[in-house]
Amino acid sequence: MPNTATLNPAKSKPPEKLIIDTGALVASYPAVPITIDCVIFGFEENVLKVLLIRSDLKCYEGKWSLLGDILGETEQLDEAAYRVLLQRTGMNDVFLQQVKTFGNPGRHPGGRVITVAYCSLLNIRHHELKIYDNELHWHALKTLENMAFDHQEVIDECYKWLQKRIQEHPLAFNLLPEKFSLRELQNLYEAILGVEMDRRNFRKKFFSMDFLIDLDEYEENVPHRPGKLYKFNFEKYELNKKKWIGIDF
Amino acid sequence: MPNTATLNPAKSKPPEKLIIDTGALVASYPAVPITIDCVIFGFEENVLKVLLIRSDLKCYEGKWSLLGDILGETEQLDEAAYRVLLQRTGMNDVFLQQVKTFGNPGRHPGGRVITVAYCSLLNIRHHELKIYDNELHWHALKTLENMAFDHQEVIDECYKWLQKRIQEHPLAFNLLPEKFSLRELQNLYEAILGVEMDRRNFRKKFFSMDFLIDLDEYEENVPHRPGKLYKFNFEKYELNKKKWIGIDF
DNA sequence: ATTTTATTATGTAATCTTTACGCAAAGTAA
DNA sequence: TTACTTTGCGTAAAGATTACATAATAAAAT
Numbered sequence: 268m269p270n271t272a273t274l275n276p277a278k279s280k281p282p283e284k285l286i287i288d289t290g291a292l293v294a295s296y297p298a299v300p301i302t303i304d305c306v307i308f309g310f311e312e313n314v315l316k317v318l319l320i321r322s323d324l325k326c327y328e329g330k331w332s333l334l335g336d337i338l339g340e341t342e343q344l345d346e347a348a349y350r351v352l353l354q355r356t357g358m359n360d361v362f363l364q365q366v367k368t369f370g371n372p373g374r375h376p377g378g379r380v381i382t383v384a385y386c387s388l389l390n391i392r393h394h395e396l397k398i399y400d401n402e403l404h405w406h407a408l409k410t411l412e413n414m415a416f417d418h419q420e421v422i423d424e425c426y427k428w429l430q431k432r433i434q435e436h437p438l439a440f441n442l443l444p445e446k447f448s449l450r451e452l453q454n455l456y457e458a459i460l461g462v463e464m465d466r467r468n469f470r471k472k473f474f475s476m477d478f479l480i481d482l483d484e485y486e487e488n489v490p491h492r493p494g495k496l497y498k499f500n501f502e503k504y505e506l507n508k509k510k511w512i513g514i515d516f
Numbered sequence: 517m518p519n520t521a522t523l524n525p526a527k528s529k530p531p532e533k534l535i536i537d538t539g540a541l542v543a544s545y546p547a548v549p550i551t552i553d554c555v556i557f558g559f560e561e562n563v564l565k566v567l568l569i570r571s572d573l574k575c576y577e578g579k580w581s582l583l584g585d586i587l588g589e590t591e592q593l594d595e596a597a598y599r600v601l602l603q604r605t606g607m608n609d610v611f612l613q614q615v616k617t618f619g620n621p622g623r624h625p626g627g628r629v630i631t632v633a634y635c636s637l638l639n640i641r642h643h644e645l646k647i648y649d650n651e652l653h654w655h656a657l658k659t660l661e662n663m664a665f666d667h668q669e670v671i672d673e674c675y676k677w678l679q680k681r682i683q684e685h686p687l688a689f690n691l692l693p694e695k696f697s698l699r700e701l702q703n704l705y706e707a708i709l710g711v712e713m714d715r716r717n718f719r720k721k722f723f724s725m726d727f728l729i730d731l732d733e734y735e736e737n738v739p740h741r742p743g744k745l746y747k748f749n750f751e752k753y754e755l756n757k758k759k760w761i762g763i764d765f
Numbered sequence: 766a767t768t769t770t771a772t773t774a775t776g777t778a779a780t781c782t783t784t785a786c787g788c789a790a791a792g793t794a795a
Numbered sequence: 796t797t798a799c800t801t802t803g804c805g806t807a808a809a810g811a812t813t814a815c816a817t818a819a820t821a822a823a824a825t
């Protein structure tokens with residue numbers, strides 16, 4: 268029901284004339300091609316990487332591009348993102364999230380194209396690429412250059428999203444092997460956040476959250492004392508996760 | 517430069533044939549009309565409100581709709597959001613942020629329309645509406661019903677965004693008068709987060725952040741002991757804001 | 766005038782969290 | 796054996812959060 272306290276009947280007018288033919292209305296709208304771009308982060312040898320292909324546009328010859336495709340006419344946005352990933356990499360067991368929509372009119376040389384960026388993270392070792400077309404491969408995030416379109420900006424925004432997100436959600440465990448040492452976990456956080464942390468306090472923090480399962484196994488083939496291996500207790504996390512009340516800025 | 521460590525030249529193929537006519541490429545893409553919808557939150561009499569108009573579609577007769585419009589052909593997304601707000605309300609001094617894009621193929625009865633949702637917050641008293649077409653007015657968020665399109669879902673997502681955001685950024689001060697009492701500030705947080713907080717701890721928290729300027733003025737025309745008035749020190753906040761390292765989930 | 770009521774302002778003690786370190790134990794390499 | 800690196804565990808000080816107590820101030824009721 269309308270909140271009449273703030274309705275101003277003297278000034279307020281109802282819609283002039285109701286539109287019946289909604290089909291004609293929508294057909295009269297200017298339309299824009301929509302693409303989906305996937306920013307897939309991976310972690311390997313202590314380096315954060317992103318999955319790219321060669322652009323197949325002449326004007327971006329030699330430049331690198333995100334995994335993207337045009338949105339199908341009857342396709343959901345999420346659905347399209349999963350399809351792009353499957354078609355380009357053969358992977359189908361990855362969690363994607365919408366991050367931001369980029370609509371600068373000049374972002375595509377062939378005319379206006381709006382893209383919705385999706386982001387995901389995965390363990391490079393556990394997700395073997397099955398398709399290598401257009402030189403698909405992992406690039407170290409730190410040394411990216413020669414990006415086509417506005418894809419550098421898209422990646423930058425997704426990286427910021429990742430930095431924020433990894434502090435509040437257990438995303439990190441998608442980037443690690445199922446069994447990992449605390450050192451590997453810490454290296455991942457340090458690489459993504461770009462900070463150094465105290466080993467002992469990092470350990471204490473994770474143990475106090477109490478979502479790590481001690482596997483009573485140890486690292487092998489390391490040139491020093493092997494660390495214990497853990498896995499993340501996703502079930503327990505789902506039941507006990509923080510409700511997030513805490514003003515702080 | 518490509519990270520050759522993960523490039524697989526045996527399997528990897530360069531693009532078959534580079535596309536020269538990008539204009540023809542883009543013209544061949546199916547296109548979708550894009551709209552911008554603005555979710556404008558306001559706070560008045562301890563109630564969180566959202567600004568709505570009557571839908572002018574016959575099939576949604578009597579239902580309520582967000583402030584939206586079609587994206588102009590050469591318009592930036594952000595630009596369009598500010599235009600919509602200005603055209604519908606006459607307001608031009610409000611900060612808008614992109615929240616999410618909604619692309620369900622069935623969300624508009626006239627055919628596929630994708631909308632990019634923008635969100636803002638403002639002090640109802642300080643932003644007098646200058647246009648009242650289509651019964652534009654504030655609705656209490658709690659008792660919303662009869663929403664057109666998927667606008668209930670859009671509002672729900674923006675409300676979640678707001679709840680998260682207000683805990684990490686000083687958004688609340690856009691919803692309050694410039695001079696406010698601690699009680700007003702707390703009421704706002706309680707209304708948005710839907711929780712009760714301890715008066716004394718709330719005060720302590722805000723004083724310890726040290727972004728409130730004590731104006732040495734007092735509330736007037738309140739039926740009890742008047743509280744001190746403060747304003748938010750945006751300059752100091754910009755210099756000292758938290759760098760946000762703190763894993764917690 | 767005095768009392769009652771509502772609300773502001775301030776304080777304090779107990780608990781939990783974070784930070785900055787110290788040091789022994791377990792492997793590897795010289 | 797000895798040096799070196801890294802893991803694992805611990806602790807004390809500082810800081811933040813929580814729960815609750817009480818005095819002060821203004822308006823309204825008696």
